[in-house]
Amino acid sequence: MTAWTLTSSGLTLSPSSSSSATCSASGTAQPTLTGTNLLLRITYAALNPVDLHILRLFPHWLPFRRNPTPGFDFCGRIVAAGPAAVDSNEFAVGDIVCGALGAGDVFWGKGSLAEYLIVDSSLVAKKPKTWGGPNGQEVVTGEEAVGLFGIAGQTAVLMVQTAGVLRETEWKGKRCLVNGASGGVGSILVQILKGKEAQEVWGTTGSEEGEELVRRCGGEVINYKSHSPVTEHLTTLFGDTEDKKLDFIFDCAGSQKMFSHSPGYLKAEGKFISIVGGASQGVVPYIRNKLRPVWLGGTPREFHLLLLIPGKKTVGEVGELIKEGVIKRGVVDGVWEMEELVKAYERLGSGRAKGKVVVRVSRG
Numbered sequence: 001m002t003a004w005t006l007t008s009s010g011l012t013l014s015p016s017s018s019s020s021a022t023c024s025a026s027g028t029a030q031p032t033l034t035g036t037n038l039l040l041r042i043t044y045a046a047l048n049p050v051d052l053h054i055l056r057l058f059p060h061w062l063p064f065r066r067n068p069t070p071g072f073d074f075c076g077r078i079v080a081a082g083p084a085a086v087d088s089n090e091f092a093v094g095d096i097v098c099g100a101l102g103a104g105d106v107f108w109g110k111g112s113l114a115e116y117l118i119v120d121s122s123l124v125a126k127k128p129k130t131w132g133g134p135n136g137q138e139v140v141t142g143e144e145a146v147g148l149f150g151i152a153g154q155t156a157v158l159m160v161q162t163a164g165v166l167r168e169t170e171w172k173g174k175r176c177l178v179n180g181a182s183g184g185v186g187s188i189l190v191q192i193l194k195g196k197e198a199q200e201v202w203g204t205t206g207s208e209e210g211e212e213l214v215r216r217c218g219g220e221v222i223n224y225k226s227h228s229p230v231t232e233h234l235t236t237l238f239g240d241t242e243d244k245k246l247d248f249i250f251d252c253a254g255s256q257k258m259f260s261h262s263p264g265y266l267k268a269e270g271k272f273i274s275i276v277g278g279a280s281q282g283v284v285p286y287i288r289n290k291l292r293p294v295w296l297g298g299t300p301r302e303f304h305l306l307l308l309i310p311g312k313k314t315v316g317e318v319g320e321l322i323k324e325g326v327i328k329r330g331v332v333d334g335v336w337e338m339e340e341l342v343k344a345y346e347r348l349g350s351g352r353a354k355g356k357v358v359v360r361v362s363r364g
């Protein structure tokens with residue numbers, strides 16, 4: 001099969017200098033599947049910022065990850081299934097499924113940038129054939145689905161679940177802000193909040209393409225470059241009275257300043273939900289924002305720092321939200337061929353991708 005494997009240390013993103021990865025073809029016998037495992041022929045993989053962290057932080061020569069294959073998100077066709085997966089009647093050979101691998105798998109070197117992949121059925125959901133709601137006739141393509149069911153879509157779902165709005169109707173009165181709304185996670189989050197009929201959904205971006213994308217996903221735009229510092233602009237927009245303040249801030253860009261100034265525009269009972277730990281990988285922001293009491297200078301607002309563990313609860317919910325017409329589109333920044341992976345990583349590493357960076361692994 002064809003797969004990318006890391007063969008030297010570090011992050012080498014230039015194809016002209018020594019490459020940190022190779023794409024190779026090798027013959028492998030079809031494995032015998034046990035339990036709830038599925039053997040997939042991968043059609044698409046999608047990239048995430050965490051891929052770059054793993055390339056930087058975990059060398060290829062560690063004893064437990066010899067010539068590792070990178071990549072979390074996948075979409076592919078089931079070519080064989082373990083006995084328990086078949087017995088459950090949930091999946092059948094030929095189904096197209098999507099999902100994201102757990103961090104353990106990828107640390108060990110079993111990534112999705114490979115033509116064939118064995119995954120546990122608890123990590124996948126069937127790709128819906130068509131969109132729900134008003135777009136009911138339109139086909140959901142594999143390149144759209146791979147990001148929605150992958151790390152980005154599942155993280156967006158986890159953020160919404162963390163908001164703790166238990167009754168769907170309660171979203172109606174809520175004012176929400178998504179910081180980093182034009183990225184992989186943010187563009188899905190805006191759709192979910194809008195689809196659940198939150199009263200207002202605002203999204204920050206710093207570019208014209210980002211503005212267009214946030215509007216297409218149903219959000220109202222705040223351009224953080226035209227309104228700098230953005231925290232002052234937020235106070236002007238939402239700070240007049242407690243009633244006008246935001247109920248939720250979903251931070252997909254990692255802004256400590258936005259949290260520290262949040263009493264100016266986030267309700268006293270509001271929640272600040274972040275997924276970005278920064279260079280400290282979350283330890284410092286967690287202690288500063290979650291554990292530091294107000295009398296020691298802490299910010300008097302509820303702070304959550306999330307870490308996605310992909311699984312049934314989140315991957316299944318993505319499928320439900322598509323069927324219900326809450327998620328209406330997959331936002332794809334671009335599709336790169338398998339041989340162009342380095343270029344795809346460069347686009348991801350620019351930090352400016354609008355939606356998901358997708359790699360076509362095989363033609364199915």
Ligand SMILES: NC(=O)c1ccc[n+]([C@@H]2O[C@H](COP(=O)([O-])OP(=O)(O)OC[C@H]3O[C@@H](n4cnc5c(N)ncnc54)[C@H](OP(=O)(O)O)[C@@H]3O)[C@@H](O)[C@H]2O)c1
Pocket residue numbers: 048049050151152155179180181182183184185186204205206207210211224252253254274275276306307308309348351352353354355
């Ligand atoms: N904790 C978890 O479990 C978890 C899971 C998934 C992702 N993450 C983290 O969440 C972050 C977002 O992930 P992603 O996949 O959405 O990334 P992404 O797709 O690479 O996000 C790129 C987008 O971020 C926007 N952006 C960059 N700086 C910004 C700023 N200061 N303010 C507002 N927008 C900004 C850019 O838009 P403009 O150019 O228009 O500004 C660009 O469209 C990453 O740091 C990732 O590591 C964490």
